[in-house]
Every structure is written in C-alpha cells, then in structure tokens.
Amino acid sequence: xxxxxxxxxxxxxxxxxxxxxxxxxxxxxxxxxxxxxxxxxxxxxxxxxxxxxxxxxxxxxxxxxxxxxxxxxxxxxxxxxxxxxxxxxxxxxxxxxxxxxxxxxxxxxxxxxxxxxxxxxxxxxxxxxxxxxxxxxxxxxxxxxxxxxxxxxxxxxxxxxxxxxxxxxxxxxxxxxxxx
Ligand code: HEC
Numbered sequence: 001x002x003x004x005x006x007x008x009x010x011x012x013x014x015x016x017x018x019x020x021x022x023x024x025x026x027x028x029x030x031x032x033x034x035x036x037x038x039x040x041x042x043x044x045x046x047x048x049x050x051x052x053x054x055x056x057x058x059x060x061x062x063x064x065x066x067x068x069x070x071x072x073x074x075x076x077x078x079x080x081x082x083x084x085x086x087x088x089x090x091x092x093x094x095x096x097x098x099x100x101x102x103x104x105x106x107x108x109x110x111x112x113x114x115x116x117x118x119x120x121x122x123x124x125x126x127x128x129x130x131x132x133x134x135x136x137x138x139x140x141x142x143x144x145x146x147x148x149x150x151x152x153x154x155x156x157x158x159x160x161x162x163x164x165x166x167x168x169x170x171x172x173x174x175x176x177x178x179x180x
Contacts, residue, residue: 064125067148070155078153081146085138094157106134111154112161124151 032038038046068074082090089098094111101107109116116124128147131137142150168176 064122065144067121067151068145070152074149074152075156077146078149078151078156081142082150082153085142086150089135094154108135112158116154117158117162121148121151121155124154 032046034047036046037044041048043049083092087098088100089096089105090108090111091097091101096108096110125147127135128138128142128150130139138147
C-alpha cells in the first residue's frame with residue numbers, strides 16, 4: 001500500500017469526526033462530574049474527601065503571613081511580579097490602562113489614588129488574595145511572599161507620584177533625563 005493510500009482513510013475519518021467541532025462539543029465531552037458515581041475511587045464517588053488540615057480559601061480567619069522587611073531585592077522582585085501579574089490591567093505605572101483594559105476589560109482605579117495610598121498593606125494583600133469586584137483572585141498565581149513584594153513595589157509606585165521635585169537628587173533627575 002502506498003503512503004498516500006495508507007494515510008487518506010484515517011485523514012478522511014478525522015475530518016468527518018472533527019470537521020464540525022464547536023466549543024460546546026468540547027465542553028459536552030464525557031467527563032466525571034462532581035456528584036457522579038465513580039468506581040475508580042474506593043468511596044465510589046468522583047468528589048474527593050477533604051484532606052485533614054485543609055483550609056478553605058474562603059476562610060477569612062486564615063492567618064496572613066507577615067512580610068519580610070522591604071529591601072532593594074524585594075522591590076526588584078515586586079517589580080518583576082507586578083509587571084507579569086498586574087501590569088496587563090493596571091499598567092506598568094499603575095495608571096489602570098494596561099493592555100487588557102485597552103481591549104475592553106473594565107478600567108481599574110489608579111493604584112496611586114488617594115484611597116489606595118491610604119489603604120493598609122493588608123487590604124492590598126486581601127485584594128491580591130481574594131480579588132475585588134471584577135478582578136479575580138491571584139492567590140494561585142502569586143505566592144504570599146510575592147504578594148508582599150508586589151505591595152512594596154506598589155508603595156514605591158505610589159511614592160513616585162508624590163515626591164516633590166526638590167527632593168530628587170541630581171542623579172535621580174539625570175535618570176529622568178532632566179537637569180536640576
Ligand atoms: C485582568 C485584569 C486585572 C489584573 C491582572 C489585576 N487587576 Fe487589580 N483590578 C482590576 C480591576 C478591573 C479592578 C477594579 C475592580 C472593581 O472595582 O470592580 C481592580 C482593582 C484593584 C485594586 C483596588 C481595589 C479597591 O479597593 O478599589 C487593587 C489594589 C488591585 N486591583 C491590585 C492588583 C494587583 C496587586 C494585581 C496583581 C497581582 C492586580 N490587581 C491584577 C483588574 C485587574
């Protein structure tokens with residue numbers, strides 16, 4: 001049998017099978033649902049028993065791990081994680097005009113708004129952990145130590161909007177491309 005003859009029937013079958021694929025078909029594929037009976041597990045249920053010491057992500061009484069003292073390395077880490085996890089919406093300077101917002105996601109408030117400058121660090125920690133309004137939770141994407149690093153960096157962003165020109169050193173001004 002030539003290679004073409006060997007390959008054509010399976011190819012035709014694949015086209016017939018998947019040609020009309022829609023997202024709904026992918027969604028409706030056979031799969032185990034939460035409440036289904038399931039002989040694969042000893043309990044005969046798909047739902048798994050809760051493991052000892054499991055803490056609900058919704059448990060408001062969870063202790064908040066305390067931050068390490070902020071140092072330059074923490075700020076650099078915070079900037080890195082902020083640019084990855086937050087800037088797509090909040091913008092790299094915290095203006096709230098990130099790429100995703102430009103494409104239609106609701107506009108977040110400026111991170112240097114008075115209200116957020118006055119907000120306690122733990123409130124910002126809570127927003128990253130649990131989300132806020134249309135912003136979803138980043139708990140599974142940003143580790144607790146990185147949340148504090150991001151908050152330290154947000155504080156730096158907030159401060160950068162407030163520093164009077166007179167407080168800048170010649171080196172700072174040079175970095176901004178300005179002369180004193
Ligand atoms: C997918 C877009 C998106 C991403 C990514 C995102 N946010 Fe948000 N964020 C929003 C929006 C939109 C709001 C406003 C939500 C509302 O008021 O309904 C918001 C609100 C906030 C607020 C203000 C809460 C308040 O009290 O008004 C803070 C602080 C914040 N985000 C921090 C962060 C941090 C830190 C990250 C990164 C770990 C992050 N966000 C990632 C979209 C995003």
